[in-house]
Amino acid sequence: MSTITVKRPRITQADKAREEPGLTLALMTEQELSSRWQVSIKTLQRWRGQQAGPKFIKLENRAVRYRLSDIEAYEAQRA
Numbered sequence: 894m895s896t897i898t899v900k901r902p903r904i905t906q907a908d909k910a911r912e913e914p915g916l917t918l919a920l921m922t923e924q925e926l927s928s929r930w931q932v933s934i935k936t937l938q939r940w941r942g943q944q945a946g947p948k949f950i951k952l953e954n955r956a957v958r959y960r961l962s963d964i965e966a967y968e969a970q971r972a
Contacts, residue, residue, distance in 0.1 A: 919961035920950070926959050 926947075927934045940946035941957070947967035950958045 920958040921961060921964060923957055923959075926964065929964075 921929070923934050923937055927937055937946065937957075941949060947959055948963040950960065952958060
């Protein structure tokens with residue numbers, strides 16, 4: 894008898910933020926955005942260097958985050 898593996902959808906920080914009524918700022922990592930848009934992390938990095946793509950935030954530890962509101966605005970603009 895074979896076993897069936899079921900993949901659960903990955904819960905992102907943005908998904909959690911939508912469910913939390915008191916949280917007003919939802920941030921996505923590079924990995925989450927690259928998964929959402931089906932592009933590589935290198936593509937997102939290149940877009941930042943070219944000042945293309947959605948607005949981003951650079952944290953003190955050099956980590957990059959994207960506001961969910963900026964991502965949705967960028968998607969609406971491109972649709």
